Every structure is written in C-alpha cells, then in structure tokens.
Amino acid sequence: MNKDFSKFQNIINEFSGQVLNSDFEARFNAVTKDTPKTERFLLKMELKRLAAPCSRLIDLRGYVDGECKTFEHEDRIHFLDNVASSVFTEAFSRYGAYTVGVYEEVMNTENNFRVIYQKEKTKAPKSQSVDTNKIFEKSQFPAQFHRFGAYYDRAEERMNFVIPIKVSVDKQRVFECLTSDISVHGCKFKLNDLSTIEVGQQITLRFTGLEEQYQLTDDSDIIYEVKDLTLLDNMQLVGAKRITNDSLETENLTKYLINFIRTNKRRYKINLDNTIRALQTRSFEQFVLPKSNELPIFIEKNTNMLTPKYALTCNNNQDLYQYWQDEKRYSTLYCLLSAERIVRLKKLATTKKSLLVFSFIHRSQGKLYFYTADEIQLSEDPEFMQQFLGFASSKEHFLVTQLSLLDVEPERAESHFTLANSITKQNEYLNAPVSEDIKALIDKTPYIVVLSDVTHADSTKAYQSLSYEGINTVKLKRFGHKRLSKPFSVDEVGINYRNKRQELRFTYKTPANITIEGDVFQGESIDFSTSGLKIELDKSTHLIVGDIVSLALPKMQKITSTFDLTSLPYEVMRVNRAKTIVNLRVFVEKHQHIGRKFFKALIDKNRDKLTSDEYAMASPGLAKALRNIYSASSNIPALVLQTSGSRYKSDVIASGDASGKLMAEMAQLSDRKSYYNLYPILGHADFMSSVTAKFKKMQHSDTASVKVLYIAIDPSIDAVEKAVKIKLSSELTTEALKQAFIHQALKKGQFFCVMIKLSRAAEPDMSHLHPELSYISGYAIHRGKQIEQEIWSVTGIAQVFDITQEVVLRYRLMR
Numbered sequence: 001m002n003k004d005f006s007k008f009q010n011i012i013n014e015f016s017g018q019v020l021n022s023d024f025e026a027r028f029n030a031v032t033k034d035t036p037k038t039e040r041f042l043l044k045m046e047l048k049r050l051a052a053p054c055s056r057l058i059d060l061r062g063y064v065d066g067e068c069k070t071f072e073h074e075d076r077i078h079f080l081d082n083v084a085s086s087v088f089t090e091a092f093s094r095y096g097a098y099t100v101g102v103y104e105e106v107m108n109t110e111n112n113f114r115v116i117y118q119k120e121k122t123k124a125p126k127s128q129s130v131d132t133n134k135i136f137e138k139s140q141f142p143a144q145f146h147r148f149g150a151y152y153d154r155a156e157e158r159m160n161f162v163i164p165i166k167v168s169v170d171k172q173r174v175f176e177c178l179t180s181d182i183s184v185h186g187c188k189f190k191l192n193d194l195s196t197i198e199v200g201q202q203i204t205l206r207f208t209g210l211e212e213q214y215q216l217t218d219d220s221d222i223i224y225e226v227k228d229l230t231l232l233d234n235m236q237l238v239g240a241k242r243i244t245n246d247s248l249e250t251e252n253l254t255k256y257l258i259n260f261i262r263t264n265k266r267r268y269k270i271n272l273d274n275t276i277r278a279l280q281t282r283s284f285e286q287f288v289l290p291k292s293n294e295l296p297i298f299i300e301k302n303t304n305m306l307t308p309k310y311a312l313t314c315n316n317n318q319d320l321y322q323y324w325q326d327e328k329r330y331s332t333l334y335c336l337l338s339a340e341r342i343v344r345l346k347k348l349a350t351t352k353k354s355l356l357v358f359s360f361i362h363r364s365q366g367k368l369y370f371y372t373a374d375e376i377q378l379s380e381d382p383e384f385m386q387q388f389l390g391f392a393s394s395k396e397h398f399l400v401t402q403l404s405l406l407d408v409e410p411e412r413a414e415s416h417f418t419l420a421n422s423i424t425k426q427n428e429y430l431n432a433p434v435s436e437d438i439k440a441l442i443d444k445t446p447y448i449v450v451l452s453d454v455t456h457a458d459s460t461k462a463y464q465s466l467s468y469e470g471i472n473t474v475k476l477k478r479f480g481h482k483r484l485s486k487p488f489s490v491d492e493v494g495i496n497y498r499n500k501r502q503e504l505r506f507t508y509k510t511p512a513n514i515t516i517e518g519d520v521f522q523g524e525s526i527d528f529s530t531s532g533l534k535i536e537l538d539k540s541t542h543l544i545v546g547d548i549v550s551l552a553l554p555k556m557q558k559i560t561s562t563f564d565l566t567s568l569p570y571e572v573m574r575v576n577r578a579k580t581i582v583n584l585r586v587f588v589e590k591h592q593h594i595g596r597k598f599f600k601a602l603i604d605k606n607r608d609k610l611t612s613d614e615y616a617m618a619s620p621g622l623a624k625a626l627r628n629i630y631s632a633s634s635n636i637p638a639l640v641l642q643t644s645g646s647r648y649k650s651d652v653i654a655s656g657d658a659s660g661k662l663m664a665e666m667a668q669l670s671d672r673k674s675y676y677n678l679y680p681i682l683g684h685a686d687f688m689s690s691v692t693a694k695f696k697k698m699q700h701s702d703t704a705s706v707k708v709l710y711i712a713i714d715p716s717i718d719a720v721e722k723a724v725k726i727k728l729s730s731e732l733t734t735e736a737l738k739q740a741f742i743h744q745a746l747k748k749g750q751f752f753c754v755m756i757k758l759s760r761a762a763e764p765d766m767s768h769l770h771p772e773l774s775y776i777s778g779y780a781i782h783r784g785k786q787i788e789q790e791i792w793s794v795t796g797i798a799q800v801f802d803i804t805q806e807v808v809l810r811y812r813l814m815r
Contacts, residue, residue: 008043012050017095019051050101057786058106059644060084061651062141065111067672074098075782083109113138139720140671141651141678143639145663146281148288148656149412149632156183158271159261163209165189168221169197171204179209180237181271184257185244187224191236201226203240222253270779276787278418279772283764283791284654285631288638290496291759291797293704295320295451296630297333297490298408299342300444306342308333309445310626314495316704316759319577320453321492323361323399326368326483329526329536331490335359335370335481336401337449344376345405345449352659355403356454356806358388360395362480373479374403375809384475386813390466391476397578398460400806402452404635410442412632413625417771438621448630454755454803456708458729458738462810465735493623497765505529506603514582515550515567516543523582525553530600532573532585540579545702547572548587551595560598568595573701632656637663639678641691641761641796648692648795650678662752662802665713669720677720680711680752681800684726695760695796704757704799710738710807711752712745723749735814742811753807757799764791 011031018024028047032040058078061068066081071088076098080088084106091102108115158181167175167189179189187205191197204221228239244250295317300309308331313321324333336357345355359372371392378385392398413434434442505527512535514521523537533551543549549572553565570584586593635657639650653663653676663676670677682688687707694705708729717723725745732738745751766773769791777784 008046011043012047013094015047016091016101017051017097017099019048050099050104051095052100054098054100054103056103058084058088058103060106060112062138062649063113064109065113065116077783077786080106081111083111139677139679139683141682142670142672142675143651143653143678144675145658146277146284146652146654147658148281148285148634148654149415149628151278151282151416151418156185157261157265158183158186158188159265160269160271161264163207166206166208167191168204168206169201182257182261184254184261186227186239186241188228188237188239191238194231194234194236197226197229197236197238199226199229202243205240222250265779272776272780272783275418275772275776276783279769279776279787280790281654282415282772283769283787284640284652284794286497286764286768287640287761287794288654288797288799289627289631290314290762291316291638291704291799292495292634293317293320293453293757293759293799293801294634294636296626296634297337297449297451298445298626299337299447299449301446302444306339306447308337308449308490310491310493310622312495312626312630313492315574315701316757319703320401320451322576322578322581323397324370327366328487330487332368332370332481332488333490334484334488335372336451337403341374341403342405342447342449344374345403346447349405349407354805356809357401357403358392359399359401360392361397362395367483369480369483371476371480377479381475384472386466387468387471388476388479389463389813390468391471393460393463393466394468398455398463399453400455400459402454402801402803402806404450404452406448406450406633406635408442408445408448408629409633410439410629412629413438413442415628415632432621434625435621438625441622442625442629448633450634450636452636452801454801454806456706456729456755456803458708459806459810462735462814466813493626495623495627497768505534510553511555513552513554514541514543515552516547526581528599530596530603532583533570535582535584537580537582541575541582543572543575543579543582545572545574549584551584556598563594563598563601565595565598568593570595630656635660637800639681639798639800640794641695641798642790642793643795644793648688648695650682650798653678660802661750661804662754662800665750665752668715669713669724679720680713680724680726681709681754681756683721683724684709684728686728687726691758691796691798694758698758698760698796700760700762702760704759707756707758708803709754709756710741710745711754712741712748713750713752714748715750716748739811739814742807746808751804751808752802753804755801755803757801759797759799761794761796764794 014031015024015028018027028044032043035043055076057076058080059068060081061079064081064084066083068079068081068084071078071080071085073088073092078088087109088102088106091105092098095101110116160181162178162180163182165177165179165187167177169175173193173195175191175193177189177191179187181188189205197203203224203226205224206221223243224240225243226238227241230237230239242250244254292312292314293316296312297308298310298312299306311321311331311333324331324336326332336359341355341357348355356375357372358374358378359370362369362371373388373392378388506529507527508525510525512523512525512533514523514535514537519542521537521539521541521543523535526534526536528534549570551568551570553568557565569587571587572582573585574583575581586596633656635655637653637655637658637660640652640654641648641650642652643649662680666676666678666680669679687709690707698705710727710729710732712725714723725741727741729738732741742751773784773788776787
C-alpha cells in the first residue's frame with residue numbers, strides 16, 4: 001500500500017501478530033472507534049498484510065553501515081548485521097512468526113543506507129537540490145574470492161559433534177575443550193587458551209564425552225598431530241589428525257568411530273563446509289570459462305622447439321582465434337608466438353609481467369601477410385616505434401594483443417569431487433582420473449600463453465595520430481612473417497562444459513552464394529549440419545546477426561533435381577570480426593525447410609564419406625584436462641553477476657589466481673578481512689545502471705560488451721570514496737583529458753586502466769554439479785535449495801582485464 005500509516009504506528013505495534021486472535025475485532029474496534037471508516041478499513045488491511053507469512057531471504061551486505069554475518073533461522077540463511085539481528089529477534093517475538101512485518105522492519109533499520117539518505121533528504125533545504133553522493137556515498141562493495149581448481153577431497157566424512165575432551169600439550173598443560181566435528185582419524189576442537197601451539201606438534205586427546213558408550217581406560221589417551229590452526233573470536237580452532245599404530249586400543253577406537261559416525265551422521269549432520277565451498281566455486285567456473293574472452297594457447301615442446309599446439313576456444317574468443325588464420329583458414333599463430341617471443345615471455349613471467357604485441361594484416365593478390373612487433377622489439381628504436389604504430393593502426397586489421405605465459409602444472413588436469421568416500425558408482429565416470437594417453441600429451445606441453453585482445457577505439461585513434469611519413473620500409477619488412485610452405489596446424493579444443501551443438505557438423509567445401517536485398521556475396525562452405533552452415537566469403541560483407549538471407553548452392557544443385565537449392569532462406573547467427581565468415585541457421589516461416597531435408601538426405605547417404613568436425617572424438621578427455629589446467633592457472637578475475645530481486649548484484653570474484661596488482665589494491669581498500677572491495681569498479685555511479693540496461697537486451701550467444709574504466713588510487717587518503725577516482729573512457733572525451741587523468745594518478749599514487757568485458761551467462765551443466773548438490777541436500781536440504789537458487793540466479797559474467805601496461809605505454813608515447 002502507498003498510504004502513509006506513520007500516524008497509526010502505535011496501533012500497528014500494539015496489534016502486531018494478533019490479527020488471528022479471537023478478540024482482535026473487538027479490541028481493534030475499541031481502539032479505532034474515533035477513526036474514519038475508510039481509514040479504519042485500510043489500517044486493518046495493513047495489519048493483515050504485515051501478519052502474512054514471508055519466505056524472502058534477507059541479504060544486507062553492502063546496504064547497511066555494519067558488518068553482516070550469517071543469521072540462520074528456520075532453515076533459512078540471512079545476512080544481517082548486529083542491528084538487524086536485534087530487530088529481527090524482537091519483531092519475530094512480537095509477530096510470533098517470520099512475517100512481512102518482520103521483513104520490512106529489518107529492511108528499514110536506522111543504519112540502512114537508504115534510510116540514512118531519506119532522512120538527509122528530508123532535512124535538506126527545499127531550495128537546494130540534494131546531491132546523493134555528498135549525503136552518503138557507499139564506499140564498500142564486499143566480494144569474496146573463489147579460486148578455481150582448489151577442490152580438495154576429504155578422505156573421510158566429518159560429523160558435527162560436540163563432546164568434552166581433555167587435551168594434553170607437552171605432557172604438562174591440560175585443557176578441557178569441546179570438539180566441533182570428528183572423523184574416524186581426525187577431529188577439530190576449540191581451545192580457549194591462545195598460548196603457543198604449533199602445526200606439526202603432537203598432542204594427546206582423551207574423549208571424556210565417549211567414556212560411557214566406549215570403554216576407555218585411564219591410560220588410553222590417543223596421540224594426534226596438529227594439522228591446522230585458525231583464530232576465531234579470541235579462540236583457537238585446532239584441526240588434528242590421529243597418529244595410527246598397531247595397538248589394539250587404536251584399532252578398537254577406529255571400529256567404534258566408523259560405526260558411530262555411520263549410525264549418527266543423519267542425526268548430528270555431516271560437516272559440509274568443504275563440499276559447499278567447492279560446489280559454489282565449481283558452479284562459478286562453469287559460468288566463467290565458457291564466456292572467456294582470452295585465448296589460451298598450449299605450447300608444445302619438440303626437439304627443443306616451442307610451438308603452439310592446442311587452442312581452447314569458445315564463442316567469445318572465436319574472433320581472436322580466427323584473426324590468426326590465413327585465407328585458407330590455416331593457423332598463423334606461429335607468427336605471434338615465435339620461439340624468440342616465447343623466450344622473452346618466459347623471462348617476463350618470472351616477474352609476472354605481460355608482453356604487448358602490435359599486429360596488422362596485409363592482403364595482396366588474395367593472400368594474407370601478417371606483421372607483428374612487440375614492445376621490447378620496438379623499444380630498441382623509439383623513432384621507428386612511433387612510425388610503426390602509426391602505420392599499423394591505419395590498417396583495417398590492426399590488433400593490440402597482451403601475452404602472458406603460465407606454467408602447465410599437470411596435476412591440475414584432474415578436478416575431484418569433494419564427496420569423501422561416498423561417491424556413488426553411477427557418478428564415478430564424472431570423477432574418472434586422467435588417462436595415461438592424455439598425461440603423455442600434457443607432458444609435452446610445458447607452457448600456456450594467454451592471448452588477450454586489448455584493442456580499443458580510444459587506443460586505435462591515439463595511435464593513428466602518430467605520423468608514419470617517410471617510414472623505413474626495410475625496417476618494416478623485418479616484422480613481416482614468411483608464409484610457410486606446409487600448413488601450420490593448431491588443434492582447436494572446445495572450452496564449453498555443455499555441448500551446445502544439437503547436431504553433428506561435417507566439414508565440407510562447396511561453392512555457396514548469399515543474397516540479401518539484391519546484393520550477392522560469393523563464398524565457400526566450411527562445414528554444415530542438418531540445420532546450419534558456416535560459410536567463408538570472398539570479400540567482407542555488411543551482414544549482421546539476425547539478417548534473413550537467401551542461400552544458393554550451385555555445385556550441389558547440379559547433382560540433385562529433387563531439391564531446389566537456388567534460394568534457401570537462412571538466418572545469420574554470427575559474423576566474424578573480418579566480416580568474411582558467416583554462420584547460418586535454417587529460417588522457417590510456414591513449411592518445411594528444403595535445405596534441412598536436403599542436408600539430412602545428404603548425411604544419411606554419405607555418412608561413411610563425410611568427416612565429422614568433432615576434435616574431442618580424436619582425443620577423449622583432452623578437452624576436460626586442458627580446461628581444468630587452464631581454469632586453475634588463470635589470473636584474469638571475473639565478476640559473477642547475480643539477480644537479487646529486480647536488481648543485479650556482484651559479490652563474487654572468480655579466477656584461478658588472485659595475485660594481480662588490482663586485486664591487491666582492492667584487498668587493501670576492504671574493511672573486512674579476506675574480502676575484496678569492488679569500489680574501483682562498481683563505485684562509478686553509472687556503471688551498474690549501464691550494465692543493467694545492457695543485460696536486458698543481451699542474449700547468451702552475443703559477443704561481449706566492452707567498458708573501459710580509468711582508476712586513480714591515492715594511498716595517502718583513508719576514506720575510500722575520496723582515495724579512489726573512477727572515470728569511464730567515454731567521460732574522458734579527449735586525449736588531453738585522458739593524459740591529465742593518468743598524470744595526476746601517477747603523481748599521487750596508483751593508476752589502473754581496466755577493460756571490462758560483459759557477457760550474459762548460459763545455463764550450467766547440472767549433471768556435473770548434481771553429485772555434490774545431492775550430497776549436500778541429503779544432510780541439509782535447505783542449504784541445497786539455497787545453493788541451487790544461487791546457481792540459477794547467475795545472469796552474467798564481467799571479466800576484468802588490466803590494460804594499464806598498454807595505456808601507460810600509449811600515454812608516454814603521446815606526451
């Protein structure tokens with residue numbers, strides 16, 4: 001209701017939760033006898049509304065001036081600060097249940113930023129416009145980091161079980177403690193004394209709480225080794241592992257604990273923290289990797305030669321992969337990743353630095369010639385560097401690529417479930433180890449080189465302002481790459497978890513002509529399926545996604561009279577960066593599609609002759625192993641965007657490594673331990689609103705949308721909102737403004753420039769998540785439901801590329 005009931009607040013408080021009482025009507029009428037009938041009716045409706053049951057989860061993280069913690073109530077997990085927790089408890093006692101009234105009181109606490117703003121707005125003079133940023137500016141956007149690949153399986157299930165124990169340290173100090181969980185060979189207990197106890201130290205435990213059920217003698221103390229120490233609210237949480245021996249005492253204790261946990265784990269609940277964390281991170285991994293904008297290239301070592309071997313591709317990085325192909329679609333990655341350049345990358349990797357490579361493509365007599373120069377090569381001749389960049393940026397296919405080298409760690413090829421020893425036989429195939437054949441292939445690939453396209457309209461425009469008049473053509477030719485006499489092969493491996501192809505594709509070349517509004521584009525098919533084709537055109541086209549075109553297959557028409565292949569309607573599903581490769585899908589208005597019937601008949605009659613375009617069939621398990629290795633090694637952070645009611649939120653950062661400079665700065669800006677403050681990204685007033693507007697129009701098949709942020713951080717200022725300045729590149733409209741911003745940032749502290757690539761998330765492969773989700777639901781159904789809701793609330797991915805290196809290089813060139 002929109003009516004203001006503030007003047008009836010005393011009545012509302014008096015009748016909270018009493019609308020179902022038998023004497024409600026009489027008491028209510030007595031109290032409101034002087035109130036007009038209309039208002040009395042509306043007030044009664046309001047009381048009934050506030051008393052209605054509520055099932056909404058409350059998450060106040062980032063919305064109140066206080067630290068939020070988990071607040072479990074009636075199998076629901078809320079995130080409340082101390083003020084909200086008190087309000088919840090008090091309101092619940094009045095209403096007698098979790099109702100709409102309880103929810104609204106918790107959402108309107110005095111320290112809620114929205115409430116603070118409304119009060120300040122009321123106090124402000126009417127003649128003055130209210131500046132929301134000055135009244136209260138949110139400075140904390142807390143986010144937790146989820147590390148890919150770090151899924152450690154427990155050998156045994158842990159049961160949440162609190163019993164008294166006696167702990168002896170150094171055979172002198174004895175403490176009476178309580179366990180928090182136990183397993184057959186380990187336990188975790190709380191130690192109130194903060195005196196010295198070290199990891200690796202041997203201690204003795206006596207389970208006094210089990211003496212009645214299990215016959216323990218006076219000298220039956222069990223030796224444990226300290227494996228983990230955690231400080232928690234002026235208390236030590238000690239994880240210990242039992243040191244086994246051949247004594248009858250330990251054998252009997254082992255048998256007893258196995259039976260005890262098996263019998264009671266449903267009653268006392270299994271400790272699920274490890275599995276819950278792993279499942280959450282694994283689900284984020286399934287959303288992030290298929291939307292990767294970087295292109296990972298696995299480098300193979302043969303006879304002391306390092307060459308590109310495998311490329312992990314998906315929809316978002318397909319343009320970058322296709323850029324490095326010649327006119328016959330053979331890979332030209334050898335131009336970019338030459339042996340000499342890989343050696344330079346290895347040296348830079350020791351200090352976690354990247355290498356910028358500037359490239360362009362020259363077309364002559366139908367052939368493509370590739371030119372590349374990296375920043376180290378160009379720095380040897382500063383004058384020619386400016387000429388090269390001016391000349392290269394004037395070309396149509398100019399590209400700035402950032403290269404990073406990562407070591408391949410073969411043990412990361414396996415990604416185990418965290419189900420202890422309880423995995424079912426029907427799910428064992430999902431947890432299968434890497435085969436020996438795949439291990440042999442991985443052993444030959446010592447490095448991954450990650451390609452990131454950091455080209456932007458701003459950078460291209462700036463480089464184009466550099467003069468290349470009188471450029472030395474002899475020097476220029478040195479950066480051109482010779483065409484190989486034999487085709488160079490790089491195996492393309494799909495990065496997707498879920499195979500989105502509904503049909504098998506077959507590679508086949510035949511002339512294909514596309515017509516739209518009288519314009520005819522000639523080309524040749526690359527592959528086809530029953531419902532679609534991929535076609536390479538002889539020249540660039542103006543086609544865009546969604547266009548309906550007519551397709552003709554002249555050579556195919558000669559071999560069939562049953563089907564008319566002169567004007568088949570198809571819809572454009574994808575066009576590459578060069579506008580020369582087009583993906584088509586059958587377009588059906590009323591009747592059956594002739595093209596679909598033709599290709600179905602063609603496939604059925606020639607199944608043995610056609611070549612399937614499925615690389616994974618040649619090396620089963622290789623795609624999964626390479627994907628696991630890369631995900632655990634990736635150092636490009638991704639923000640996971642989730643729906644929260646009618647808005648979007650982001651409180652998750654996901655990647656394989658959190659050691660980047662920007663991540664370190666965001667950790668410094670956070671007021672909470674083990675959290676990162678996303679203020680340098682989300683603190684811009686227009687960023688999330690523009691993201692929201694973009695996502696409403698995006699499909700998961702669309703390529704990423706790009707935003708560029710300029711960030712200045714002054715470490716001498718404590719207040720985050722004053723220490724950090726953020727500008728969208730669109731706000732710095734001239735090169736002079738950009739240079740001034742960079743100059744001031746470098747003068748006072750840190751400067752960062754990030755390129756954020758936004759993608760709408762696709763659906764996850766729940767079959768791969770189901771084993772752990774079922775395991776959790778079996779012991780805590782409410783947690784399982786909550787995690788599943790969180791999984792399906794993911795709507796987008798924002799990868800954050802640190803392009804500071806390229807922007808600073810450009811800034812120094814332009815000065």
